[in-house]
Amino acid sequence: VVTLCVCVLCYFARSRELTEVKEEEVTVATPIKSQDLWTLLLQRHPRLSVLQGHVILAVRQQYVAIGDQSVFLGDGDEVAVIPPLSGG
Amino acid sequence: VVTLCVCVLCYFARSRELTEVKEEEVTVATPIKSQDLWTLLLQRHPRLSVLQGHVILAVRQQYVAIGDQSVFLGDGDEVAVIPPLSGG
Amino acid sequence: MSQEVGDLFSLKHDWLSVQEVVDAVTLPSCGAISVFIGTTREDEVEGRKVIGLEYEAYESMVQSEFSKLCCDIRARCPTVAKICVHHRLGSVKVAEASVVMAISSPHRKDSEQAIQLGMKLLKANIPIWKKEVYHTQEVSWKENAECEWAELSH
Protein backbone atom coordinates (compact mmCIF):
# COMPACT_ATOMS: atom_id res chain seq x y z
CA VAL A 1 0.00 0.00 0.00
CA VAL A 2 1.42 3.34 -1.03
CA THR A 3 -0.04 6.45 0.57
CA LEU A 4 0.75 10.13 0.21
CA CYS A 5 1.93 12.37 3.01
CA VAL A 6 3.05 15.95 3.39
CA CYS A 7 6.46 16.17 4.96
CA VAL A 8 8.81 19.04 5.71
CA LEU A 9 12.14 19.23 3.86
CA CYS A 10 14.92 21.00 5.78
CA TYR A 11 18.16 22.20 4.23
CA PHE A 12 21.33 22.93 6.17
CA ALA A 13 24.72 24.46 5.48
CA ARG A 14 25.82 24.05 1.86
CA SER A 15 22.53 22.42 0.86
CA ARG A 16 20.63 25.47 2.11
CA GLU A 17 22.91 27.75 0.11
CA LEU A 18 22.41 25.59 -2.99
CA THR A 19 18.61 25.45 -2.71
CA GLU A 20 18.24 28.94 -1.28
CA VAL A 21 15.47 27.43 0.84
CA LYS A 22 15.54 26.63 4.56
CA GLU A 23 12.36 24.58 4.76
CA GLU A 24 9.55 23.58 2.42
CA GLU A 25 6.58 21.20 2.42
CA VAL A 26 6.31 18.46 -0.20
CA THR A 27 3.92 15.62 -0.86
CA VAL A 28 5.72 12.28 -0.96
CA ALA A 29 4.56 8.70 -1.57
CA THR A 30 5.36 6.53 1.45
CA PRO A 31 7.08 4.11 1.97
CA ILE A 32 9.87 5.32 -0.28
CA LYS A 33 13.46 4.17 -0.75
CA SER A 34 15.89 6.76 0.57
CA GLN A 35 17.55 6.73 -2.89
CA ASP A 36 14.23 7.76 -4.44
CA LEU A 37 13.76 10.46 -1.83
CA TRP A 38 17.14 11.90 -2.85
CA THR A 39 16.18 11.71 -6.53
CA LEU A 40 13.02 13.64 -5.70
CA LEU A 41 15.13 16.29 -3.94
CA LEU A 42 17.46 16.51 -6.94
CA GLN A 43 14.47 17.03 -9.24
CA ARG A 44 13.30 19.95 -7.11
CA HIS A 45 16.82 21.40 -6.72
CA PRO A 46 19.23 20.20 -9.43
CA ARG A 47 22.09 22.21 -7.85
CA LEU A 48 22.09 19.69 -4.96
CA SER A 49 23.83 17.26 -7.34
CA VAL A 50 27.22 18.72 -6.32
CA LEU A 51 26.66 16.98 -2.96
CA GLN A 52 26.10 13.59 -4.65
CA GLY A 53 28.03 10.86 -2.84
CA HIS A 54 28.87 13.11 0.11
CA VAL A 55 25.50 13.63 1.72
CA ILE A 56 22.99 11.73 3.81
CA LEU A 57 19.44 12.41 4.96
CA ALA A 58 17.88 12.63 8.38
CA VAL A 59 14.30 11.41 8.73
CA ARG A 60 12.56 12.44 11.94
CA GLN A 61 16.06 13.43 13.15
CA GLN A 62 17.60 10.01 12.54
CA TYR A 63 20.40 9.67 9.99
CA VAL A 64 19.47 7.63 6.90
CA ALA A 65 22.06 6.76 4.26
CA ILE A 66 20.99 7.26 0.65
CA GLY A 67 20.40 3.74 -0.65
CA ASP A 68 18.03 0.81 -0.89
CA GLN A 69 16.30 0.96 2.47
CA SER A 70 12.66 2.01 2.69
CA VAL A 71 11.64 5.04 4.69
CA PHE A 72 8.16 5.31 6.20
CA LEU A 73 6.90 8.86 6.37
CA GLY A 74 3.93 10.51 8.08
CA ASP A 75 2.37 13.96 7.74
CA GLY A 76 4.60 16.63 9.24
CA ASP A 77 7.70 14.43 9.40
CA GLU A 78 11.00 16.25 8.95
CA VAL A 79 13.35 15.11 6.19
CA ALA A 80 16.66 16.95 6.33
CA VAL A 81 19.56 17.13 3.89
CA ILE A 82 22.78 16.59 5.84
CA PRO A 83 26.03 17.67 4.11
CA PRO A 84 29.32 16.51 5.69
CA LEU A 85 29.45 17.61 9.32
CA SER A 86 31.98 20.12 10.59
CA GLY A 87 31.11 20.74 14.22
CA GLY A 88 33.76 21.20 16.89
CA VAL B 1 90.81 11.30 47.54
CA VAL B 2 88.13 11.68 50.17
CA THR B 3 87.30 15.18 51.37
CA LEU B 4 84.77 16.48 53.84
CA CYS B 5 82.00 18.89 53.03
CA VAL B 6 79.08 20.46 54.86
CA CYS B 7 75.82 19.80 53.07
CA VAL B 8 72.19 20.55 53.87
CA LEU B 9 69.82 17.66 54.53
CA CYS B 10 66.18 18.40 53.67
CA TYR B 11 63.24 16.27 54.80
CA PHE B 12 59.83 16.25 53.13
CA ALA B 13 56.41 14.80 53.85
CA ARG B 14 56.57 11.61 55.92
CA SER B 15 60.34 11.84 56.33
CA ARG B 16 59.97 15.30 57.89
CA GLU B 17 57.32 13.99 60.27
CA LEU B 18 59.60 11.06 61.22
CA THR B 19 62.69 13.19 61.80
CA GLU B 20 60.79 16.20 63.17
CA VAL B 21 63.38 18.25 61.29
CA LYS B 22 62.93 20.23 58.09
CA GLU B 23 66.56 20.98 57.34
CA GLU B 24 69.91 20.39 59.02
CA GLU B 25 73.59 20.73 58.17
CA VAL B 26 75.88 17.69 58.32
CA THR B 27 79.49 17.02 57.50
CA VAL B 28 79.86 14.22 54.96
CA ALA B 29 82.84 12.54 53.30
CA THR B 30 82.69 12.92 49.51
CA PRO B 31 82.45 11.06 47.20
CA ILE B 32 80.04 8.74 48.95
CA LYS B 33 77.84 5.91 47.69
CA SER B 34 74.16 6.87 47.88
CA GLN B 35 73.60 3.70 49.96
CA ASP B 36 76.11 4.99 52.51
CA LEU B 37 74.46 8.40 52.51
CA TRP B 38 71.18 6.69 53.39
CA THR B 39 72.89 4.69 56.16
CA LEU B 40 74.24 7.93 57.56
CA LEU B 41 70.70 9.38 57.51
CA LEU B 42 69.37 6.28 59.29
CA GLN B 43 72.04 6.64 61.97
CA ARG B 44 70.95 10.22 62.62
CA HIS B 45 67.21 9.37 62.49
CA PRO B 46 66.51 5.66 63.08
CA ARG B 47 62.77 6.24 62.58
CA LEU B 48 63.46 6.80 58.86
CA SER B 49 63.88 3.02 58.58
CA VAL B 50 60.11 2.64 58.01
CA LEU B 51 60.75 4.23 54.58
CA GLN B 52 63.42 1.61 53.71
CA GLY B 53 62.90 0.32 50.15
CA HIS B 54 60.35 3.02 49.32
CA VAL B 55 62.43 6.14 49.30
CA ILE B 56 65.03 7.85 47.13
CA LEU B 57 67.29 10.86 47.57
CA ALA B 58 67.67 14.07 45.63
CA VAL B 59 71.17 15.56 45.40
CA ARG B 60 71.32 19.14 44.19
CA GLN B 61 67.65 18.60 43.13
CA GLN B 62 68.39 15.56 40.97
CA TYR B 63 66.86 12.22 41.94
CA VAL B 64 69.40 9.58 43.03
CA ALA B 65 68.34 6.00 43.76
CA ILE B 66 69.75 4.47 46.93
CA GLY B 67 72.41 2.04 45.72
CA ASP B 68 75.97 1.59 44.55
CA GLN B 69 76.54 4.80 42.62
CA SER B 70 78.89 7.44 43.99
CA VAL B 71 77.64 10.92 44.78
CA PHE B 72 79.98 13.90 44.68
CA LEU B 73 79.07 16.60 47.17
CA GLY B 74 80.21 20.16 47.72
CA ASP B 75 79.73 22.60 50.58
CA GLY B 76 76.14 23.83 50.73
CA ASP B 77 74.76 21.12 48.46
CA GLU B 78 71.19 20.04 49.18
CA VAL B 79 70.51 16.35 49.89
CA ALA B 80 66.79 15.66 50.21
CA VAL B 81 64.90 12.60 51.40
CA ILE B 82 62.13 11.90 48.89
CA PRO B 83 59.31 9.60 50.08
CA PRO B 84 56.90 8.25 47.42
CA LEU B 85 55.39 11.17 45.48
CA SER B 86 51.69 11.97 45.63
CA GLY B 87 51.23 15.17 43.64
CA GLY B 88 48.21 15.74 41.40
CA MET C 1 21.83 3.43 29.71
CA SER C 2 20.84 6.80 28.27
CA GLN C 3 21.76 10.43 28.70
CA GLU C 4 21.87 11.03 32.46
CA VAL C 5 20.25 13.81 34.39
CA GLY C 6 22.72 16.66 34.26
CA ASP C 7 24.24 15.90 30.85
CA LEU C 8 23.94 19.04 28.78
CA PHE C 9 24.65 20.23 25.23
CA SER C 10 24.15 23.95 25.03
CA LEU C 11 24.30 26.04 21.84
CA LYS C 12 25.58 29.55 22.54
CA HIS C 13 25.74 32.74 20.53
CA ASP C 14 28.32 34.31 22.79
CA TRP C 15 31.76 33.76 24.39
CA LEU C 16 32.12 30.31 26.04
CA SER C 17 33.05 30.10 29.72
CA VAL C 18 35.35 27.14 30.40
CA GLN C 19 34.67 27.50 34.13
CA GLU C 20 30.91 27.20 33.58
CA VAL C 21 31.32 23.94 31.64
CA VAL C 22 33.72 22.56 34.27
CA ASP C 23 31.38 23.54 37.12
CA ALA C 24 28.52 21.72 35.37
CA VAL C 25 30.35 18.36 35.66
CA THR C 26 31.98 18.86 39.09
CA LEU C 27 30.81 16.33 41.71
CA PRO C 28 32.22 15.43 45.15
CA SER C 29 32.40 11.78 44.02
CA CYS C 30 34.66 12.60 41.05
CA GLY C 31 38.40 13.21 41.32
CA ALA C 32 38.96 13.76 37.59
CA ILE C 33 37.66 16.21 34.99
CA SER C 34 38.97 16.14 31.44
CA VAL C 35 38.28 19.09 29.18
CA PHE C 36 38.76 19.80 25.50
CA ILE C 37 38.59 23.30 24.04
CA GLY C 38 38.48 23.81 20.28
CA THR C 39 39.43 27.28 19.08
CA THR C 40 39.45 28.94 15.69
CA ARG C 41 42.97 28.69 14.45
CA GLU C 42 44.67 31.51 12.59
CA ASP C 43 45.13 29.96 9.18
CA GLU C 44 45.84 30.74 5.59
CA VAL C 45 44.22 28.67 2.82
CA GLU C 46 45.62 29.23 -0.66
CA GLY C 47 46.71 32.74 0.19
CA ARG C 48 43.41 33.66 1.78
CA LYS C 49 43.57 34.50 5.48
CA VAL C 50 40.88 32.99 7.73
CA ILE C 51 39.30 35.80 9.75
CA GLY C 52 36.60 33.73 11.43
CA LEU C 53 34.11 30.88 11.29
CA GLU C 54 30.35 30.76 10.87
CA TYR C 55 28.52 27.94 12.66
CA GLU C 56 25.01 26.58 12.21
CA ALA C 57 23.20 23.57 13.69
CA TYR C 58 20.18 21.34 13.23
CA GLU C 59 19.29 22.38 16.75
CA SER C 60 16.60 19.86 17.71
CA MET C 61 18.60 16.97 16.28
CA VAL C 62 21.73 18.09 18.15
CA GLN C 63 19.96 17.12 21.37
CA SER C 64 18.95 13.62 20.23
CA GLU C 65 22.41 12.92 18.77
CA PHE C 66 23.97 14.16 22.01
CA SER C 67 21.87 11.62 23.95
CA LYS C 68 23.28 8.88 21.73
CA LEU C 69 26.80 10.24 22.20
CA CYS C 70 26.36 10.10 25.98
CA CYS C 71 25.14 6.48 25.68
CA ASP C 72 28.10 5.52 23.52
CA ILE C 73 30.57 7.10 25.95
CA ARG C 74 29.02 5.31 28.95
CA ALA C 75 29.01 2.00 27.08
CA ARG C 76 32.78 2.31 26.67
CA CYS C 77 33.55 4.22 29.90
CA PRO C 78 30.92 3.11 32.44
CA THR C 79 32.32 5.17 35.33
CA VAL C 80 31.76 8.49 33.54
CA ALA C 81 29.70 10.77 35.76
CA LYS C 82 28.65 13.91 33.86
CA ILE C 83 29.13 15.18 30.31
CA CYS C 84 28.70 18.84 29.34
CA VAL C 85 29.28 20.60 26.02
CA HIS C 86 28.94 24.26 25.12
CA HIS C 87 29.16 24.93 21.38
CA ARG C 88 29.09 28.26 19.56
CA LEU C 89 26.65 29.21 16.80
CA GLY C 90 26.99 32.16 14.42
CA SER C 91 30.30 33.86 13.87
CA VAL C 92 33.40 33.01 15.90
CA LYS C 93 36.59 35.06 15.63
CA VAL C 94 40.11 33.68 15.42
CA ALA C 95 41.44 32.43 18.83
CA GLU C 96 37.93 32.23 20.35
CA ALA C 97 36.63 28.87 21.59
CA SER C 98 34.00 27.25 19.37
CA VAL C 99 33.51 24.18 21.57
CA VAL C 100 34.18 23.25 25.20
CA MET C 101 33.54 19.67 26.35
CA ALA C 102 34.04 18.50 29.94
CA ILE C 103 33.64 14.99 31.36
CA SER C 104 33.99 13.92 35.01
CA SER C 105 34.74 10.50 36.49
CA PRO C 106 36.02 9.16 39.81
CA HIS C 107 39.49 8.40 38.36
CA ARG C 108 41.70 10.03 35.76
CA LYS C 109 42.02 7.34 33.09
CA ASP C 110 38.27 7.13 32.50
CA SER C 111 37.74 10.86 31.95
CA GLU C 112 40.83 10.93 29.69
CA GLN C 113 39.55 8.08 27.55
CA ALA C 114 36.01 9.50 27.52
CA ILE C 115 37.02 12.99 26.38
CA GLN C 116 38.89 11.62 23.36
CA LEU C 117 35.96 9.42 22.41
CA GLY C 118 33.52 12.26 23.09
CA MET C 119 35.24 14.72 20.75
CA LYS C 120 35.57 12.07 18.03
CA LEU C 121 31.84 11.28 18.27
CA LEU C 122 30.93 14.96 18.35
CA LYS C 123 32.83 15.60 15.14
CA ALA C 124 31.44 12.44 13.53
CA ASN C 125 27.76 12.73 14.50
CA ILE C 126 26.50 16.01 15.93
CA PRO C 127 24.70 17.95 13.15
CA ILE C 128 26.68 21.17 13.23
CA TRP C 129 28.40 22.86 10.29
CA LYS C 130 30.97 25.61 9.91
CA LYS C 131 32.30 27.63 7.06
CA GLU C 132 35.56 29.51 7.03
CA VAL C 133 35.33 33.21 6.25
CA TYR C 134 38.39 34.69 4.51
CA HIS C 135 39.70 38.25 4.44
CA THR C 136 38.58 38.35 0.79
CA GLN C 137 34.95 37.81 1.99
CA GLU C 138 35.04 34.37 0.31
CA VAL C 139 33.77 31.42 2.34
CA SER C 140 34.29 27.67 2.31
CA TRP C 141 32.31 24.92 4.08
CA LYS C 142 34.51 22.66 6.17
CA GLU C 143 34.22 18.87 6.54
CA ASN C 144 35.34 16.82 9.55
CA ALA C 145 37.58 13.89 8.68
CA GLU C 146 35.62 11.99 11.39
CA CYS C 147 32.36 12.34 9.41
CA GLU C 148 31.67 9.12 7.52
CA TRP C 149 30.17 10.79 4.47
CA ALA C 150 32.77 13.55 4.13
CA GLU C 151 34.86 13.64 0.95
CA LEU C 152 38.03 13.43 3.00
CA SER C 153 36.78 10.92 5.56
CA HIS C 154 39.11 8.16 6.69
Added chain:
Amino acid sequence: MSQEVGDLFSLKHDWLSVQEVVDAVTLPSCGAISVFIGTTREDEVEGRKVIGLEYEAYESMVQSEFSKLCCDIRARCPTVAKICVHHRLGSVKVAEASVVMAISSPHRKDSEQAIQLGMKLLKANIPIWKKEVYHTQEVSWKENAECEWAELSH
Protein backbone atom coordinates in the same frame (compact mmCIF):
# COMPACT_ATOMS: atom_id res chain seq x y z
CA MET D 1 64.66 21.20 23.37
CA SER D 2 63.92 22.53 26.85
CA GLN D 3 61.07 24.22 28.66
CA GLU D 4 59.82 26.92 26.31
CA VAL D 5 59.18 30.54 27.11
CA GLY D 6 55.67 30.64 28.47
CA ASP D 7 55.62 27.19 30.07
CA LEU D 8 54.66 27.65 33.70
CA PHE D 9 54.27 25.56 36.86
CA SER D 10 52.73 27.69 39.56
CA LEU D 11 52.22 26.61 43.20
CA LYS D 12 49.12 28.26 44.69
CA HIS D 13 47.75 28.56 48.19
CA ASP D 14 44.28 29.50 46.99
CA TRP D 15 41.43 28.40 44.69
CA LEU D 16 42.61 27.48 41.17
CA SER D 17 41.13 29.29 38.16
CA VAL D 18 40.70 26.94 35.20
CA GLN D 19 40.18 29.94 32.92
CA GLU D 20 43.52 31.43 33.98
CA VAL D 21 45.39 28.20 33.14
CA VAL D 22 43.58 27.92 29.79
CA ASP D 23 44.29 31.57 28.92
CA ALA D 24 48.00 30.96 29.64
CA VAL D 25 48.23 28.41 26.80
CA THR D 26 45.86 30.04 24.29
CA LEU D 27 47.55 31.05 21.01
CA PRO D 28 46.11 32.07 17.63
CA SER D 29 48.17 29.29 16.01
CA CYS D 30 46.58 26.56 18.18
CA GLY D 31 43.15 25.06 17.52
CA ALA D 32 43.25 22.62 20.42
CA ILE D 33 43.60 22.92 24.20
CA SER D 34 43.39 19.84 26.42
CA VAL D 35 42.90 20.29 30.13
CA PHE D 36 42.97 17.98 33.13
CA ILE D 37 41.57 18.99 36.51
CA GLY D 38 42.23 16.83 39.57
CA THR D 39 39.88 17.41 42.49
CA THR D 40 39.75 16.03 46.02
CA ARG D 41 37.28 13.20 45.94
CA GLU D 42 34.82 12.58 48.74
CA ASP D 43 36.04 9.28 50.08
CA GLU D 44 35.88 6.93 53.00
CA VAL D 45 38.93 4.87 53.99
CA GLU D 46 38.27 2.11 56.54
CA GLY D 47 35.31 3.96 58.00
CA ARG D 48 37.17 7.27 58.19
CA LYS D 49 35.73 10.07 56.08
CA VAL D 50 38.20 12.20 54.08
CA ILE D 51 37.54 15.87 54.84
CA GLY D 52 40.45 17.30 52.90
CA LEU D 53 44.02 17.02 51.71
CA GLU D 54 47.25 18.70 52.79
CA TYR D 55 49.84 19.35 50.07
CA GLU D 56 53.52 20.20 50.32
CA ALA D 57 56.27 20.53 47.71
CA TYR D 58 60.03 20.68 47.27
CA GLU D 59 59.40 24.02 45.63
CA SER D 60 62.73 24.76 43.91
CA MET D 61 62.97 21.19 42.59
CA VAL D 62 59.39 21.36 41.25
CA GLN D 63 60.62 23.89 38.70
CA SER D 64 63.57 21.82 37.47
CA GLU D 65 61.48 18.64 37.25
CA PHE D 66 58.79 20.60 35.36
CA SER D 67 61.43 21.65 32.80
CA LYS D 68 62.24 17.97 32.26
CA LEU D 69 58.54 17.12 32.01
CA CYS D 70 58.13 19.78 29.28
CA CYS D 71 61.12 18.31 27.42
CA ASP D 72 59.71 14.79 27.66
CA ILE D 73 56.31 15.92 26.37
CA ARG D 74 57.84 17.76 23.40
CA ALA D 75 60.07 14.78 22.58
CA ARG D 76 56.93 12.66 22.20
CA CYS D 77 54.53 15.38 20.95
CA PRO D 78 56.67 17.85 18.99
CA THR D 79 53.77 20.10 17.94
CA VAL D 80 52.86 20.98 21.54
CA ALA D 81 52.81 24.77 21.91
CA LYS D 82 52.42 25.75 25.58
CA ILE D 83 52.16 23.84 28.86
CA CYS D 84 50.77 25.38 32.05
CA VAL D 85 50.12 23.83 35.47
CA HIS D 86 48.64 25.36 38.59
CA HIS D 87 48.96 23.14 41.67
CA ARG D 88 47.64 23.74 45.18
CA LEU D 89 49.75 23.75 48.36
CA GLY D 90 48.44 23.57 51.92
CA SER D 91 44.95 22.34 52.68
CA VAL D 92 42.43 21.58 49.94
CA LYS D 93 38.79 20.80 50.74
CA VAL D 94 36.72 18.03 49.16
CA ALA D 95 35.54 18.91 45.61
CA GLU D 96 38.15 21.65 45.18
CA ALA D 97 40.72 21.38 42.38
CA SER D 98 44.23 20.46 43.52
CA VAL D 99 45.77 20.54 40.03
CA VAL D 100 44.90 22.08 36.66
CA MET D 101 47.08 21.27 33.64
CA ALA D 102 46.47 22.74 30.17
CA ILE D 103 48.35 22.03 26.93
CA SER D 104 47.81 23.66 23.54
CA SER D 105 48.68 22.41 20.05
CA PRO D 106 47.60 23.19 16.50
CA HIS D 107 45.52 19.99 16.24
CA ARG D 108 43.44 17.95 18.68
CA LYS D 109 45.24 14.61 18.76
CA ASP D 110 48.53 16.11 19.89
CA SER D 111 47.09 18.01 22.85
CA GLU D 112 45.06 14.92 23.82
CA GLN D 113 48.11 12.68 23.80
CA ALA D 114 50.24 15.30 25.55
CA ILE D 115 47.81 15.88 28.43
CA GLN D 116 47.72 12.16 29.27
CA LEU D 117 51.49 11.94 29.19
CA GLY D 118 51.80 15.20 31.13
CA MET D 119 49.62 14.05 34.02
CA LYS D 120 51.39 10.69 34.17
CA LEU D 121 54.79 12.41 34.33
CA LEU D 122 53.55 14.91 36.91
CA LYS D 123 52.38 12.11 39.21
CA ALA D 124 55.59 10.13 38.61
CA ASN D 125 58.19 12.88 38.94
CA ILE D 126 57.13 16.24 40.36
CA PRO D 127 58.21 16.40 44.06
CA ILE D 128 54.84 17.11 45.65
CA TRP D 129 53.20 15.16 48.48
CA LYS D 130 49.73 15.00 49.97
CA LYS D 131 48.23 13.48 53.05
CA GLU D 132 44.55 12.72 53.54
CA VAL D 133 42.95 14.29 56.58
CA TYR D 134 40.06 12.30 58.09
CA HIS D 135 37.09 13.46 60.17
CA THR D 136 38.77 11.69 63.12
CA GLN D 137 41.74 14.12 62.74
CA GLU D 138 43.91 11.16 61.67
CA VAL D 139 46.06 11.61 58.57
CA SER D 140 47.67 9.32 56.01
CA TRP D 141 50.34 10.07 53.40
CA LYS D 142 49.28 9.06 49.90
CA GLU D 143 51.44 7.44 47.19
CA ASN D 144 50.96 7.73 43.44
CA ALA D 145 50.92 4.40 41.61
CA GLU D 146 52.89 6.24 38.89
CA CYS D 147 55.81 6.87 41.30
CA GLU D 148 58.54 4.27 40.72
CA TRP D 149 59.55 3.96 44.36
CA ALA D 150 56.02 3.81 45.80
CA GLU D 151 55.03 0.65 47.66
CA LEU D 152 52.08 0.22 45.31
CA SER D 153 53.86 1.23 42.12
CA HIS D 154 53.20 -0.73 38.96
